[in-house]
Ligand code: RUB
């Protein structure tokens with residue numbers, strides 16, 4: 433017989449094996465707990481332990497205990513044996529490393545900050561199909577950032593109005609029209625009508641301007657419904673789908689990834705609701721980890737913030753983007769999306785902070801242009817041209833009137 437107790441899961445001498453999933457937590461122990469006790473309980477509850485001491489016949493047990501192996505201030509490292517995890521199941525992994533422990537009384541707060549994923553786990557996931565290659569495989573963006581826009585108001589526009597706004601933006605110079613996160617299949621703008629009419633408009637614009645354009649149509653919904661929508665996108669000749677990955681859940685994202693591959697569709701991941709997990713600095717799951725999960729599950733693009741230049745709270749956008757594009761056992765990289773309060777006047781700073789292998793997405797920063805959507809799209813494209821040529825936005829605006837008007841309106845302000 434062997435005993436398993438809460439306190440057995442701490443071993444500060446343990447060196448994680450190459451095959452371990454190693455997680456970095458930040459922990460604030462409950463008032464009546466030492467850090468050692470709290471860390472050991474976290475490792476226990478997230479692997480094979482529980483509150484009561486257990487007595488199990490060794491012959492009938494695979495030892496799947498995690499080890500709290502490093503404590504440095506409030507930073508706690510826990511190593512998990514890879515045999516604890518079901519290959520290719522993100523829900524199962526998260527039920528371990530971000531499950532019951534998030535609510536344990538033994539900790540006042542706990543945040544999963546980072547994961548080091550071993551090859552044995554990574555190889556169970558497909559990763560992206562396209563990633564940054566969409567810029568030349570599906571679009572004609574070349575070396576510049578891919579440009580996208582989301583019509584505003586985000587919901588309420590009729591199908592005709594939505595398509596008209598999209599067409600003007602494409603003609604003005606953006607590559608991708610994107611639905612907003614809460615526009616799916618409502619009476620005022622039904623999914624299939626919007627899909628068909630937008631892609632017909634896309635074809636017209638492509639013929640006229642000689643650049644490939646595409647549409648990130650929001651297929652978010654109940655999983656089976658969502659898969660039908662993915663099929664519809666393929667039937668109508670679209671190249672991309674958009675999914676609200678957090679609200680849909682990772683299991684559904686995995687299903688969409690599978691179906692998207694059958695149709696060669698790229699997946700644009702919107703992260704609405706991420707802040708419920710990652711906004712509090714001491715509790716939850718960091719955006720870095722949510723982005724890692726997204727890459728494993730196989731989205732091609734994901735929103736990672738604006739390096740502080742937009743309207744929303746940000747974590748470490750450059751660090752997250754670096755992870756998304758770094759080597760990971762041959763998995764394709766993800767193309768990061770900067771979005772939320774962007775406009776032409778901050779594009780130079782944005783590219784300076786994040787480089788040019790990104791999608792620059794602007795809604796209000798295009799449709800709020802004093803001369804309308806077409807001029808707003810031109811202004812965004814001009815700001816990218818200026819930044820890529822290392823010319824100041826002000827100088828470029830001398831003979832680019834749309835950019836000049838945008839700079840007059842917004843300057844280089846960071847909206848709130
Ligand atoms: C942006 C927008 C997106 C946000 C999401 O509109 O609609 O939903 O970017 O935020 P606008 P994030 O350009 O008018 O601000 O990208 O941080 O997830």
Ligand code: MG
Pocket residue numbers: 582586612613
């Ligand atoms: Mg939005």
